Amino acid sequence: MSVPVPSWRLRAAFARRLSDMYGREVPAYTTLLEVSAEVNDEVIRRGGDAGRLGGIERVTAERHGAIRVGTGLEMRQAAQIFAALGMEPVGFYDLREAAASSVPVVSTAFRPVGADDVERSPFRVFTSLLTSADRRFFDAGLQGRLEAFLGRRRLFPPELLDLAVRAERDGGLDATSAERFLTLATASFELSREPVDRAWYAELEKVSAVAADIGGVDRTHVNHLTPRVLDIDELYRRMADRGIAMIDRIQGPPRWDGPDVLLRQTSFRALAEQRRFRESDGTVTTGALRVRFGEVEARGIALTRAGRALYDELAGESAERWAARFPDSERRLAAEGMAYFRYEPAAGPPPGGGPPPRDLAGLLDGGWLRARPIVYEDFLPRSAAGIFQSNLTDEGVRDASLSGVHYDRRWLSGVLERPVHDPFALYAAQQETSLRDACARLSLPFPE
Ligand code: OOG
Numbered sequence: 001m002s003v004p005v006p007s008w009r010l011r012a013a014f015a016r017r018l019s020d021m022y023g024r025e026v027p028a029y030t031t032l033l034e035v036s037a038e039v040n041d042e043v044i045r046r047g048g049d050a051g052r053l054g055g056i057e058r059v060t061a062e063r064h065g066a067i068r069v070g071t072g073l074e075m076r077q078a079a080q081i082f083a084a085l086g087m088e089p090v091g092f093y094d095l096r097e098a099a100a101s102s103v104p105v106v107s108t109a110f111r112p113v114g115a116d117d118v119e120r121s122p123f124r125v126f127t128s129l130l131t132s133a134d135r136r137f138f139d140a141g142l143q144g145r146l147e148a149f150l151g152r153r154r155l156f157p158p159e160l161l162d163l164a165v166r167a168e169r170d171g172g173l174d175a176t177s178a179e180r181f182l183t184l185a186t187a188s189f190e191l192s193r194e195p196v197d198r199a200w201y202a203e204l205e206k207v208s209a210v211a212a213d214i215g216g217v218d219r220t221h222v223n224h225l226t227p228r229v230l231d232i233d234e235l236y237r238r239m240a241d242r243g244i245a246m247i248d249r250i251q252g253p254p255r256w257d258g259p260d261v262l263l264r265q266t267s268f269r270a271l272a273e274q275r276r277f278r279e280s281d282g283t284v285t286t287g288a289l290r291v292r293f294g295e296v297e298a299r300g301i302a303l304t305r306a307g308r309a310l311y312d313e314l315a316g317e318s319a320e321r322w323a324a325r326f327p328d329s330e331r332r333l334a335a336e337g338m339a340y341f342r343y344e345p346a347a348g349p350p351p352g353g354g355p356p357p358r359d360l361a362g363l364l365d366g367g368w369l370r371a372r373p374i375v376y377e378d379f380l381p382r383s384a385a386g387i388f389q390s391n392l393t394d395e396g397v398r399d400a401s402l403s404g405v406h407y408d409r410r411w412l413s414g415v416l417e418r419p420v421h422d423p424f425a426l427y428a429a430q431q432e433t434s435l436r437d438a439c440a441r442l443s444l445p446f447p448e
């Protein structure tokens with residue numbers, strides 16, 4: 001490619017800058033990075049197959065962040081900025097129903113989608129959109145004032161958006177423009193230092209702390225940044241030893257002896273940060289808000305729809321029930337069609353004698369093919385809701401007697417004016433391509 005700074009380099013640089021900014025502003029995040037690096041080093045040194053779900057370089061650099069925006073226009077502009085970084089919307093998460101407390105948002109994750117592109121820089125951003133039209137949360141009067149407030153603010157400067165359009169069109173930027181783009185983009189996700197309107201913030205907070213965090217201030221901000229760790233149970237213990245109070249559990253599948261699947265996450269609560277407030281009499285006072293927190297995650301194998309259905313069925317059940325029901329080896333996950341793998345011809349000459357088996361399990365067992373797990377690159381709605389919830393001090397109010405508005409992936413594609421990918425389809429296509437290639441190289445028919 002002819003552009004000096006291709007989009008994946010922009011993405012890697014942007015992830016580093018955000019991480020530096022967050023580390024300066026949220027010291028507990030730096031502790032989390034230190035402990036994660038320590039744990040990862042030890043796991044790698046212990047040996048075993050720790051590298052199976054991603055090499056140490058990728059895992060150490062890996063982060064996801066989260067932002068929240070207020071309107072379709074803001075969401076579309078965020079999508080434009082992420083497109084410049086080679087990140088596309090994947091998946092639709094409706095968090096309005098996924099939590100007991102009041103979380104009036106729907107979300108997607110912006111991330112690289114090509115397998116090679118993920119490998120180069122796996123940065124992702126979980127992005128949530130306030131559902132201000134949902135009557136269960138906002139009455140018509142509040143919706144009107146909220147939308148008027150949001151309509152007046154500007155999250156991203158026009159220069160940044162212009163550079164983003166160019167970067168998307170050309171697949172990257174020249175060095176000078178890249179620097180400017182990175183500076184403006186990073187600044188757009190810093191915490192605003194402008195005074196917060198006390199009464200307005202408090203009014204929204206009564207509905208939901210998430211609504212206040214989005215619609216009560218004049219900007220958006222990264223609310224957490226999450227490193228990836230190879231042993232999350234060990235990390236959890238060490239953070240506690242350092243005196244950082246984590247939420248009471250690790251979200252996602254239980255710890256067990258079988259393969260790591262999907263995603264396990266845990267977080268620490270947002271710390272109180274000093275902010276300025278504008279009071280009703282016009283004076284400016286200081287106070288504190290808790291809006292930026294820390295989270296860490298361990299990633300496992302991506303599950304197929306069938307695997308995911310079983311995971312959902314077993315969620316909330318005991319670790320014993322899980323161990324009894326969930327396939328306990330990669331081989332079983334592959335043979336039972338429960339997880340996604342990249343297939344390749346096994347090393348060495350194909351086994352002699354007899355025709356090759358026609359089914360996938362036979363090809364694996366007979367030593368024709370080798371399977372490598374495809375890492376889960378997405379999120380889990382129940383865990384995401386748990387992460388939101390762990391940072392709410394109060395439940396907020398939701399009038400369940402009223403009906404909500406139906407939103408789905410197609411609706412979000414319309415808002416973004418870009419396709420929102422189905423994550424299952426992305427993993428399935430990767431698996432299928434690898435299987436076709438592997439079979440072609442061995443002159444085998446595609447397995448039944
Ligand atoms: C996003 C929470 C979801 C995750 O890792 O599941 C999330 C937010 O708090 O804005 O980041």
Ligand code: NI
Pocket residue numbers: 064065066126224226295387
């Ligand atoms: Ni997160």
